[in-house]
Amino acid sequence: MIIRHAKIDNYGKLQNREFDFAPGINVIYGENEAGKSTLQSFLKSMLFGLEKTRRRNELDEYSRYEPWNVPAWFSGELEFSAGDQVFSLRRNFYRKEPDSRLINRLDGEELSVDQGDLEMLLGGVSREAYEHTLAVSGSGNYPGAVLADLLRDEMQNMARTGDNSFRLSRSRAYLEQKKRELNRRGRELQAERTRRTERLKDREEAIREELERLEERRLVLQDAQDRGQEQLRLDFFDEEEDRRENDRELGAEAGNDQPGDGREDDRPETGWHNRREEDRPETGWHNRRDDAEDLAEDDWYDDEDDAEDQPAGGRKWDPGVIIGVAGLLICGLLVQMHRFPGKAASVLMILFGVITIVSIVRLIVKGHHAPEDPEEDDPAEEERQEQLRAERERRREARREAQVERRIALAKNAGEKEALEEQIRERRTELSNLAEALRELEVRSEEETEIARSVRALDLAERTMAEQAEKSRGRMQGALEGRTSEILEQMTAGRYHETKANAAGVPVLADDSREVTVGALSAGTADQVWLAWRMAAGEILCREEPLPFLMDEIFSFYDDQRMAETLNWLAGQHHQIFLFCCQHREEQMLERLGIPFRLIRM
Amino acid sequence: MRVMHIADLHLGAEVPLGRSPWEILRLLLRQAANCGADLILIAGDLFHRQPLMRELKEVSRMFEQAVPAEIVFCAGNHDYLRKDSCYRRFEWPENVHFLWKREITALQLEHLPVTVWGSSYWAEQEPEAVYRDLRPDPASDDWQILLAHGGDAKHRPFTLAELERLDFDFAACGHIHKPERSRSGRAVMAGAPQPIDTADYGPHGYWLADLDREVRVEFHPIGGLEYARHEIKLEPGMRRADVLRLAELAAGQPGSGQYAHLVFTGYRDWDLELPLDEVRDLEQVVRAEDQSQPDFDFDEIRETYRGRFIGDFLDALAKEPDQETARLAMRYGMEAIRFASEE
Numbered sequence: 001m002i003i004r005h006a007k008i009d010n011y012g013k014l015q016n017r018e019f020d021f022a023p024g025i026n027v028i029y030g031e032n033e034a035g036k037s038t039l040q041s042f043l044k045s046m047l048f049g050l051e052k053t054r055r056r057n058e059l060d061e062y063s064r065y066e067p068w069n070v071p072a073w074f075s076g077e078l079e080f081s082a083g084d085q086v087f088s089l090r091r092n093f094y095r096k097e098p099d100s101r102l103i104n105r106l107d108g109e110e111l112s113v114d115q116g117d118l119e120m121l122l123g124g125v126s127r128e129a130y131e132h133t134l135a136v137s138g139s140g141n142y143p144g145a146v147l148a149d150l151l152r153d154e155m156q157n158m159a160r161t162g163d164n165s166f167r168l169s170r171s172r173a174y175l176e177q178k179k180r181e182l183n184r185r186g187r188e189l190q191a192e193r194t195r196r197t198e199r200l201k202d203r204e205e206a207i208r209e210e211l212e213r214l215e216e217r218r219l220v221l222q223d224a225q226d227r228g229q230e231q232l233r234l235d236f237f238d239e240e241e242d243r244r245e246n247d248r249e250l251g252a253e254a255g256n257d258q259p260g261d262g263r264e265d266d267r268p269e270t271g272w273h274n275r276r277e278e279d280r281p282e283t284g285w286h287n288r289r290d291d292a293e294d295l296a297e298d299d300w301y302d303d304e305d306d307a308e309d310q311p312a313g314g315r316k317w318d319p320g321v322i323i324g325v326a327g328l329l330i331c332g333l334l335v336q337m338h339r340f341p342g343k344a345a346s347v348l349m350i351l352f353g354v355i356t357i358v359s360i361v362r363l364i365v366k367g368h369h370a371p372e373d374p375e376e377d378d379p380a381e382e383e384r385q386e387q388l389r390a391e392r393e394r395r396r397e398a399r400r401e402a403q404v405e406r407r408i409a410l411a412k413n414a415g416e417k418e419a420l421e422e423q424i425r426e427r428r429t430e431l432s433n434l435a436e437a438l439r440e441l442e443v444r445s446e447e448e449t450e451i452a453r454s455v456r457a458l459d460l461a462e463r464t465m466a467e468q469a470e471k472s473r474g475r476m477q478g479a480l481e482g483r484t485s486e487i488l489e490q491m492t493a494g495r496y497h498e499t500k501a502n503a504a505g506v507p508v509l510a511d512d513s514r515e516v517t518v519g520a521l522s523a524g525t526a527d528q529v530w531l532a533w534r535m536a537a538g539e540i541l542c543r544e545e546p547l548p549f550l551m552d553e554i555f556s557f558y559d560d561q562r563m564a565e566t567l568n569w570l571a572g573q574h575h576q577i578f579l580f581c582c583q584h585r586e587e588q589m590l591e592r593l594g595i596p597f598r599l600i601r602m
Numbered sequence: 603m604r605v606m607h608i609a610d611l612h613l614g615a616e617v618p619l620g621r622s623p624w625e626i627l628r629l630l631l632r633q634a635a636n637c638g639a640d641l642i643l644i645a646g647d648l649f650h651r652q653p654l655m656r657e658l659k660e661v662s663r664m665f666e667q668a669v670p671a672e673i674v675f676c677a678g679n680h681d682y683l684r685k686d687s688c689y690r691r692f693e694w695p696e697n698v699h700f701l702w703k704r705e706i707t708a709l710q711l712e713h714l715p716v717t718v719w720g721s722s723y724w725a726e727q728e729p730e731a732v733y734r735d736l737r738p739d740p741a742s743d744d745w746q747i748l749l750a751h752g753g754d755a756k757h758r759p760f761t762l763a764e765l766e767r768l769d770f771d772f773a774a775c776g777h778i779h780k781p782e783r784s785r786s787g788r789a790v791m792a793g794a795p796q797p798i799d800t801a802d803y804g805p806h807g808y809w810l811a812d813l814d815r816e817v818r819v820e821f822h823p824i825g826g827l828e829y830a831r832h833e834i835k836l837e838p839g840m841r842r843a844d845v846l847r848l849a850e851l852a853a854g855q856p857g858s859g860q861y862a863h864l865v866f867t868g869y870r871d872w873d874l875e876l877p878l879d880e881v882r883d884l885e886q887v888v889r890a891e892d893q894s895q896p897d898f899d900f901d902e903i904r905e906t907y908r909g910r911f912i913g914d915f916l917d918a919l920a921k922e923p924d925q926e927t928a929r930l931a932m933r934y935g936m937e938a939i940r941f942a943s944e945e
Binding site for chain 2: 425450453
């Protein structure tokens, strides 16, 4: 884009001025306060517009150049070419009635500044971007955070396709939003599952408590049962005692009767050594109750009665008698048959006779010690014996009754325990069913799985986007550095050939021997570096349309050599160049270098 | 002779919609009485989990009230006879016959000219095809009925066609929740009388089989709850209002007992956000899934933007090991970029 002609109606201190510009280098010479800044401002305002902004301490540009005499007459004209078209632009900056007209001189087409046609011709560059790159004013005015931001935005502005551009941050915001929504739904579903889990867990808790209670009760019953069994055993021994007592009472006739004979089989079925839990038949517990009732009418009970009825007899014969008599008979026989010598026979017969007599005597003696004795006692003794017997009888009766009661209680206990076991089993089945249901709830539903996958995909998209953006930024950073290095190398004829940005974004210069940050350089060198940096940045930010360089007093700190280098480089650029100077130095140098230029005096 | 054939009652299961399985059983038994069923066959999974004693007592009473009908049932993979199962200790009334054994046995009924062959599950899974070589008794005059539970890979695999070829007069099957009949009708998968799961699509109910000179089988649907899967095809140009209208149309009338599982397919405008939440809030919708794609042609885009950010972004994702997630990421990325481009 080349500005050919400028006409200032009323702008700052300039009124009714016209300028014709060359497509190449224009040196605009004016002493201080001649209006150089005003012209610069005018050019920029024509291109980018001028708005009154609110600034706290300094005067904004609008107020600075607002005509004090006739505020409404605040306008001018520009004629410029862009590409192979020529345009005429008229603008009035009066803030209350700003106005603009843009006409294509070649075909008369009227364009609209408001709708962005002018902006498009300028390649979509903002005033800010321009002022930080191609419009360089003053010295020591180093680009800082603003340029860095602009560059960063531009780096993010990566999919430019004409007028389509996007912001990375907006994309990320979109992805974040989607993720939030999905996570919300996921949490909803999970909460639902948790709610159901909690309900089931509550039930589980309640059942466990009941189970505990039931098991405690079972322990109590078991305990009672054990004690009951123990008692049965004692009862059994009591029976034994009773029986022996009985036998003793009935005297020596208790000979051959074995107390407890045949009792083994009659022992009750609930005996402690017979029964085990597992052996119980697989029928309902109600059968057990019948057994309990059966127990009340037990057998062994009756056996004791039998025991009493049995005659208490003793032996009525003695082997000695038989031997003796048999011996006598045999000896007699033998003597009769003359088989036995007389003397020996006599001895034997006497022997056998003695044995017989002794045995008989023994028998008689035993008979004397029989229960016949009590019959000989006096009535008092008999009565006492009778009383004792009755007493013992009563005791036995009481014991028997107690035993029956205990038996019934034990059976009831067993019944209750059986019912309890059933309840415990029931609770246990319920618990196992609940455990299964809880396990099923632990599994994520299909929808939840899908949500998880979508969230992963969103993360992946975000991550990849950020990575790519970083790569592009790196590339662009590299490009910026590279281009600055190139420019600098060109400018300094190879003296400095490498520029990098260090971590803080500050250019670092490298020549053959060392690396130096800009701050450590002399002002002139620093200015040069910054110029190169700005030019490179300008290539990036203003890449669509080559805008004119606007350079205001940039050579103040340059030595002649540097100025010559830079002017040479500028001469090689294809952009229109405006050099605003307050000295003749630049002119003279250009002439010396043989670089064509147009001189314009303010 | 009239037979009612049901299975998969799943008593004790929690059904979010519809009637409780107990209600359904009551209904079925009442229906059996109404239509004069002589025999009721329940082909497994009467209970959803291990039955409790009190539940067995309840069912037993219900069965008892069904007299004079005879009831034959077996345990399926859900209520299988675990070591501590209450089934093992329970005594059923006279008209109820429980084929509890693990091996297939033939039960000859006393009051009906019927022999029922079947067995129960003793484990959660029984992958052996136990019915393959089974044959009924050719000499018997009784109706030979097979009571089978299974039909998929882990549960006594068989097909209805296979069972048809065995010489049973009727094969009453359970386990698969979807009701189905073989061509001749002599083998029937009862299906659950009411859908248990939202994926149990289509009508559900009970079967009546009339055994006469020939076997006639009829399916009787039970209304009140039915799930259906509907695909809604989206097109570019549709907006939220269109989507919602389509969803409402597909969902069915409130009170009809019809509930929909909606799946969105097709291509939609990239800037259309599917109102899934609103669709799910519709009364007759139990599930809504988005399987639609935004209207992008990824390959074309990659080509167009080769060397630029979008192209690099898509290329980077194409290299990801998990391609399923990566494709989804591409979609989301493009949506985001397109969204951010609109200023």
